[in-house]
Amino acid sequence: MSQIAVPPLLSVLQGEAQARPPVWFMRQAGRYLPEYRELRQTAPDFIAFCLNPEKAAEATLQPLRRFPFDAAILFSDILVLPMALGQKVWFETGEGPKLGELPAIETMQGEMDKVAEMLAPMGETLKRVRAALPADKTLIGFAGAPWTIVTYMIEKGSSDRSNVRSKAYTDAALIDQLLGVVVEATARYLAMQAAAGAQVLQLFESWAEGLADDQFQRLVIEPHKALAARLRELGVTAPVIGFPRGAPAMLETYLDQVPVQGLGLDTTTPLHLGQKLQSRVAIQGALDPLLLRAGGAALDRRVDALLETWGRGRYIFNLGHGILPDTPMSHVEQVLKRIVEFKA
């Protein structure tokens, strides 16, 4: 046995409820922090910023200097994966991401060996963060889940996802092949992250919403299963948090089939459903980012409800979606104080 105690967040994912829930916030390294805004000005191109280990490591560590978060999460973007597969990705100020033409399937399959190499800067970021991070803090790596990545690759930055959902019906072979390519590339990317020091791996399925149950099975569950199996083959033992956002009614079915150690719950997941899920796996979520931004007594009441309902079981406190850029830092303090003082 190691002499170093297992950090609380990792421990929850290994099945041990804590005296108080560990906590981190999605997008905790972000624009609500003045030091982040300042750092970003030194590297205006977002992709270049993500690929700069010095700056990305600094962004990753910033929120932990200010707040008692229990985990740092790699500062990066899920779209570095299509980029590594040869599809052009760029960000235009004030707009979402844009993607270039989809490469041929065969071309991407042929480039597979280069994926981990092209994404090596993220490994370097993780190593730097781990070296600077206290032992009681958990380091989280992440990737976009296959369907979400395929959605970006097909929609190329449009916010309308009905095109890719249609294509899943009308051009099923293309979508299934693409999912296969992305599963393999993502497995290699995550294995590289684990080797570089990521202790937990989160899969962001940001666009699990809007799917009929048979499509959720095919486009979300099957690729997650394939990815989990491939990670095992690659020798990865880090616990995985699956986060199929926007599909709470499918979470029990998801858990029946996908061997994850943690389950991300979005804002809309009912508390009573979270309780059921918590008896099977560690849960993570689900404070409404709009309420965090709003603040006040309503925020305290909801934080208390989450702690009272879920705080005695396997629970990682988090938001149900990323923190909003115009969230006052005092509201983050208000919530963290309540969590830190909670006694299960």
Place this chain on the structure above:
Amino acid sequence: MSQIAVPPLLSVLQGEAQARPPVWFMRQAGRYLPEYRELRQTAPDFIAFCLNPEKAAEATLQPLRRFPFDAAILFSDILVLPMALGQKVWFETGEGPKLGELPAIETMQGEMDKVAEMLAPMGETLKRVRAALPADKTLIGFAGAPWTIVTYMIEKGSSDRSNVRSKAYTDAALIDQLLGVVVEATARYLAMQAAAGAQVLQLFESWAEGLADDQFQRLVIEPHKALAARLRELGVTAPVIGFPRGAPAMLETYLDQVPVQGLGLDTTTPLHLGQKLQSRVAIQGALDPLLLRAGGAALDRRVDALLETWGRGRYIFNLGHGILPDTPMSHVEQVLKRIVEFKA
């Protein structure tokens, strides 16, 4: 007892499963029909078209002349309600609806007696349709549910609903007052529709998605309960179909509290959840409109799955969302043939 048999769709809502499920499609009177596109050219302003009983009745009846649908639904728009409350509403070609300034709460409360009067053209449309409709076809009236209407009134046509969801936290009193005004106006509007011949009333909660469970309770369930109670006070006995779209994980909680006779299921509602709900209430839905547009063998397979899973209980076949304007009519025929030939 009446000598006229109860039409199949109404019968399902009264608790009687049928030999084969009755069927209608949301937006069945719409742009996928050439005769509708032609009719609309005679009255290009959409609101004026809705307020023209002759044209609206014709649009309502068109799909039943072509297909064996079991119900006609009033051709109108949910935004006639804010209009009747004094908020300007207009449609710009190629864009969604736009709404003007929100009237003061007191002004709207003072105008309440005029609501049914201003919406009298919809009553006239229903009378004309009923007179032309065979006795075995059910006539459905509808309104937007209160939270959806309040969302439009606050967002004024923006497709971003985070503003109104934020306001529900930061300006709770305004939102609750607005919901109260809309509940009362909607009850009067639906009572008028029932008096004019609507045999079933559907409540479209199109924007139930994205809410935390406590907000769903407050913004969706409570107003639906208040509306149902007010309809009873007004002597309305027509069955009500509640359709909180985008919140399948909250449907059981919704049914625990809202006395509806039918429950609309959206595209994302898992089949096994529909089965559970069906033991408590008539269900309606949930074929993916993208699949209807795609057609082919995959469409047949999914229609069969819906019929096999739900078709022996209280079930009204429908889409999970409105039919898309570019849906081939042959696909509608393909689905209806399968339903009509189904034997429970």
